[in-house]
Amino acid sequence: MTESAVVSAAISDWVEAGKPAPTVEVVASVALEAMRRVGLRPADLDAVISTTSAMPFGHPTFLTTPAQHMGHRLAGKMGSNGLQVFNVSGACASAAAAFSIADSMIKSGKAKKVLVVGYDNSPRGFYFSFNSYLDTDMTIGYPLKVVGAVNPSYWAMWARRRAYEMGKPVEDIKELMAIIKEELSKNGALNPHARYKRVFTVKEVMESPIVDDPLHLYMISAVSSGAGAVLLADMDTARRLTDKPVRVAASAVGGPLHNEPSPRLTYFATAGGRRAGKPFYEWRRPIEDAYRQAGMGAEDLDFAEVHDTSAFHVINWIDQIMGWEREETDRLIRGREFGRGGKFPINASGGTTSFGEAVYAQALMEVYEIFTQLRGEAGERQIRKEIKVGMATAYGAYGSYGAIILERAW
Incomplete structure (x- = not known):
């Protein structure tokens, strides 16, 4: 091939x-x-x-x-x-x-x-909630139809569910999200293409208005x-x-799971201590496919660019990319080891939180950043360790997913 x-x-x-x-x-x-x-x-x-x-x-x-x-x-x-x-x-x-x-x-x-x-x-x-004439089976737009709420509402439910399953207070995951916002905004402040070129401190994030608890305003990405x-x-x-040249080691695309709506109200709202063995496995499947294509595993990745429409998505992406116990993700974040000088840098670009989301171009921004980082051309925001392999991930409505692995080829 x-x-x-x-x-x-x-x-x-x-x-x-x-x-x-x-x-x-x-x-x-x-x-x-x-x-x-x-x-x-x-x-x-x-x-x-x-x-x-x-x-x-x-x-x-x-x-x-x-x-x-x-x-x-x-x-x-x-x-x-x-x-x-x-x-x-x-x-x-x-x-x-x-x-x-x-x-x-x-x-x-x-x-x-x-x-x-x-x-x-x-x-x-917010993306509009009405339907087109083609959507005769939907009395209202997708997020409202499936969950009864706009995007941040079910992201908040998702974050609360994770905290519940780990036996931790909601304030714990809120603190993690504030740390994520601060670290990624440091990267965005150095990126000439980012829309938001300023650092948001943990204190500022926690003092911003609550949109859907535990999500504060500064934890949610704008549209751009x-x-x-x-x-x-x-x-x-x-x-x-x-x-x-930067070799394409893998490019995988995922889709929805049968009878599993993309925003899982039934999962978010289930009481009684049930814990999914592999929650949101459709996020993980294209990542596993990419690993198979590349003949690699999470241990081979040096850094990643992930699609962070909220700070909580960074938490989930680390869970899915690494495939480890959730406590490991929390330790990585609390130790700020996902920064440019850490063990596993995430979103050296500043991420969607610094750019805002330009929906149909967002994954190309991620690929651009990985390409630029691997070539050592990122300037002030260059990752502070030798890097050879990076991953980009994306997700979209109705169960659309993607995972790309790029590798230095010189």
Whole structure:
């Protein structure tokens, strides 16, 4: 099987969401920048894979054809002729799925150079709760339909459930989340692309308003606008384009489990001391698949970029990536060993908490950071130890998941 590698990556600055933006121009700008860095033109590509959305980008309708054909619009804008073009949707894990398709195309020999792009400009505030005419089985939007609450409500229930199963007070997990926010904001303050470039102290986090106990306002990520582009090539081509190719050791995509809704109200609310043997196993499955593809385990990872729409998600991702007892995760966090100078750095980029979430581009931001860190090009936020292998993870609505492992190849 042909090896694939990331040869270049570029992202825009993440900015406030909900404002009118020249969508295709923003995507084209980062795409052309990624190609320019390795001396390629649109005519040199074999395929473009774009994330795509039914969310309204400044359009009054729920289902928008222009947003669903972003790849084709980009290819036309760049002046490409006859490219293979794909549009991929998987909610917040869309970019991870698009990346996996590009990786598969190269490893199968179907393409030699593939550009993956993603962009999002979500509406401000909570995602709207109404349904489109296609969703006749849903009387109201997904989070409200399944759980009866917006996202932070079931994240809070999830956090409380974890504390309950561990026999700990809710204040314990609240403190962990405040530590996470402080550490990640230190990284974000050093990232020129991050939207929030300031440090939030534990005290500030704990004094911010409670949204859904135990989640305070500063523990929850905002929505943002941003774009990313990642260029993949077969390894022979990659070595001609750059002296620092980053091998794609694995790219896995997950899905929902039968009869298990993504927000588990039945699990969150169950009393009587029941503890799931592998809670939220669908989060773990693509990680295990990625380990199998790479011939690696958690012990081989040096750092990770995880999708942290709340500080609690960092806790869960460490649980899932490491596959150890939850107490080990708590010790790692309390010892601040997930910082850039720690045993297992998490979100050296600053994470979603520093960027805000640009839904359809978020995983490309993670890949960009891992690529940049592995090449030693992260500047002030460079991880303070030798690193060779990193993982990116993503999750999205309706049971969309992704896990990517990247490795130095020089």
